[in-house]
Amino acid sequence: MSDTSKRTVVFRGGGFAPKPQAWIGVMVFVVLILVAEWGTRSGWISALTLPKPSDVLETFRQLYASGLLFQHLGPSLARLVVGATLGVSIGISVGVLIGLFSHVRSGLVPLIAAIFPIPKIALLPLFVIWFGIGEGSKYALIAFGTFTPTVVATYGAVDNVDRTLIRMGQSFGLSWWSIVRKIILPGALPGILSGLRISLSIAIILLVAAEMLGAQYGIGAYILEAGSLYDLERLFAGVVILSLMGVIVNAIISFIERRMLGWRS
Amino acid sequence: MDIRLEGIGHSYDDFEVMRDITLDIPNQQIICIVGPSGCGKSTLLRFIGGLERPQRGQVLQVGDAPKDCLNPLTYIFQDFALLPWRTVKGNISLVLEDHGIRGAAAREIIDDVLARTKLTDFAKALPKQLSGGMKQRVAIARALAVKPAVMLMDEPLSALDSQTRELLMDDLVSLWSRQPFTAVYVTHNLAEAVRLGHKVVVLSRRPGQIREIVEIDKPLSERAFGDADLDAYQKRLWNLMRDEARAADEELIHV
Ligand SMILES: Nc1ncnc2c1ncn2[C@@H]1O[C@H](COP(=O)(O)OP(=O)(O)O)[C@@H](O)[C@H]1O
Numbered sequence: 001m002s003d004t005s006k007r008t009v010v011f012r013g014g015g016f017a018p019k020p021q022a023w024i025g026v027m028v029f030v031v032l033i034l035v036a037e038w039g040t041r042s043g044w045i046s047a048l049t050l051p052k053p054s055d056v057l058e059t060f061r062q063l064y065a066s067g068l069l070f071q072h073l074g075p076s077l078a079r080l081v082v083g084a085t086l087g088v089s090i091g092i093s094v095g096v097l098i099g100l101f102s103h104v105r106s107g108l109v110p111l112i113a114a115i116f117p118i119p120k121i122a123l124l125p126l127f128v129i130w131f132g133i134g135e136g137s138k139y140a141l142i143a144f145g146t147f148t149p150t151v152v153a154t155y156g157a158v159d160n161v162d163r164t165l166i167r168m169g170q171s172f173g174l175s176w177w178s179i180v181r182k183i184i185l186p187g188a189l190p191g192i193l194s195g196l197r198i199s200l201s202i203a204i205i206l207l208v209a210a211e212m213l214g215a216q217y218g219i220g221a222y223i224l225e226a227g228s229l230y231d232l233e234r235l236f237a238g239v240v241i242l243s244l245m246g247v248i249v250n251a252i253i254s255f256i257e258r259r260m261l262g263w264r265s
Numbered sequence: 266m267d268i269r270l271e272g273i274g275h276s277y278d279d280f281e282v283m284r285d286i287t288l289d290i291p292n293q294q295i296i297c298i299v300g301p302s303g304c305g306k307s308t309l310l311r312f313i314g315g316l317e318r319p320q321r322g323q324v325l326q327v328g329d330a331p332k333d334c335l336n337p338l339t340y341i342f343q344d345f346a347l348l349p350w351r352t353v354k355g356n357i358s359l360v361l362e363d364h365g366i367r368g369a370a371a372r373e374i375i376d377d378v379l380a381r382t383k384l385t386d387f388a389k390a391l392p393k394q395l396s397g398g399m400k401q402r403v404a405i406a407r408a409l410a411v412k413p414a415v416m417l418m419d420e421p422l423s424a425l426d427s428q429t430r431e432l433l434m435d436d437l438v439s440l441w442s443r444q445p446f447t448a449v450y451v452t453h454n455l456a457e458a459v460r461l462g463h464k465v466v467v468l469s470r471r472p473g474q475i476r477e478i479v480e481i482d483k484p485l486s487e488r489a490f491g492d493a494d495l496d497a498y499q500k501r502l503w504n505l506m507r508d509e510a511r512a513a514d515e516e517l518i519h520v
């Protein structure tokens with residue numbers, strides 16, 4: 001053995017474990033915006049293709065200074081909050097019932113499966129007839145759109161609660177209601193929250209759709225108006241607001257997850 | 266309080282898992298049940314604890330449980346079954362809350378069982394912060410909190426490494442010595458069976474039937490790791506089980 005050659009073993013492990021690196025994400029945004037700014041200034045991106053990022057910023061500033069920003073943002077946020085709260089709370093309740101009771105499950109799962117793939121925007125005229133052209137139809141659209149994904153995520157989450165924990169509860173003589181409240185609901189929370197991420201993104205999409213189809217104020221109405229005038233600066237300012245809304249909603253859910261799901265390993 | 270099993274038999278569809286099991290579980294004794302995997306040990310334990318109903322025969326409770334007993338038949342599970350979102354303390358208070366025990370009364374019980382399982386310093390820890398052995402001690406503390414008349418343990422040490430297993434066996438022995446409890450202890454580990462059992466019930470392969478009941482007279486507190494008497498019992502049990510285990514093993518391949 002002594003005369004044989006020595007060399008280190010070739011390393012072939014590692015990888016396949018992506019780690020989040022926040023600054024790269026920020027860099028991508030910054031680089032894209034700088035390229036757009038440089039391109040539009042130097043002229044190889046025509047003003048009809050893309051607005052100048054600095055102009056969009058200026059538009060945004062004016063929007064804020066004139067007070068129009070809150071005139072549009074206020075109603076939009078109200079619609080989002082009311083509609084999503086309705087849809088999510090009914091969705092979680094129905095999802096839990098489906099997860100707990102065989103009859104509810106057999107009765108509702110096919111129904112949910114049937115309405116899940118319907119693009120809810122297609123139903124807006126129907127909601128207008130049912131709930132009026134005002135706020136009612138917008139609430140209903142957003143509520144309905146968030147309801148279905150919430151139901152599906154919730155009953156999936158309830159199904160995935162560790163059965164041995166439920167047997168444990170029964171073996172200690174816990175009441176049915178205690179088992180639901182102390183074992184099933186906390187156990188389903190991770191799944192419900194990740195469903196919420198999807199539902200709330202859908203809520204923002206539907207919000208804009210509803211406002212485009214009939215609203216005086218709201219981010220959707222603002223974007224529609226800008227679009228029909230081919231005012232790209234304002235169009236982009238509106239789009240930026242929407243994407244900020246999405247980012248903020250996501251951040252709120254991440255915050256709730258950190259606070260309430262710290263027990264996960 | 267004693268437990269008596271009378272002619273227990275059960276099939277899942279046409280798949281017979283257990284046949285004619287009659288057994289007495291006397292007060293303050295630890296009965297170990299050993300047998301090849303798939304012979305119905307866990308199923309039998311579920312019958313005893315009322316989590317499932319046998320098709321034939323019955324499980325009888327002879328005499329009354331002591332007055333202060335909150336949950337006469339109490340399980341300790343192989344995978345601990347702790348709520349990951351509750352602290353050690355919270356996991357124990359979970360089983361007291363439904364009996365209306367809160368506040369100072371609950372604290373008194375929790376402090377007592379944590380002291381008995383040497384967990385006092387970990388009252389506020391979450392399960393994810395604990396090793397397997399510690400988790401099982403929490404599960405034991407939780408079981409002690411409801412003052413069970415009979416403890417039903419389904420391979421409680423099988424998920425642990427062998428050193429931790431030795432330590433926990435010592436803990437169980439000292440718990441029993443200080444305050445004898447009744448237990449049905451299911452295991453496939455013969456060393457555990459001869460260390461903890463007053464009687465060892467050997468089951469045959471599926472359909473599980475009682476092949477033999479081996480009594481071990483030596484007091485629990487005098488049994489130790491590497492004890493020659495226990496080795497003799499363990500050899501005897503292994504001789505009883507070897508063929509069954511081999512047959513059961515081969516059977517699984519044919520499924
Ligand atoms: N709920 C069930 N439905 C169908 N078969 C089951 C069920 N529970 C257990 N069995 C079968 O019964 C046999 C005994 O299971 P179990 O009691 O878990 O054995 P052990 O604990 O001795 O390994 C196994 O073959 C298992 O597949």
Ligand SMILES: [Mg+2]
Binds near residue numbers: 306307308
């Ligand atoms: Mg088993």
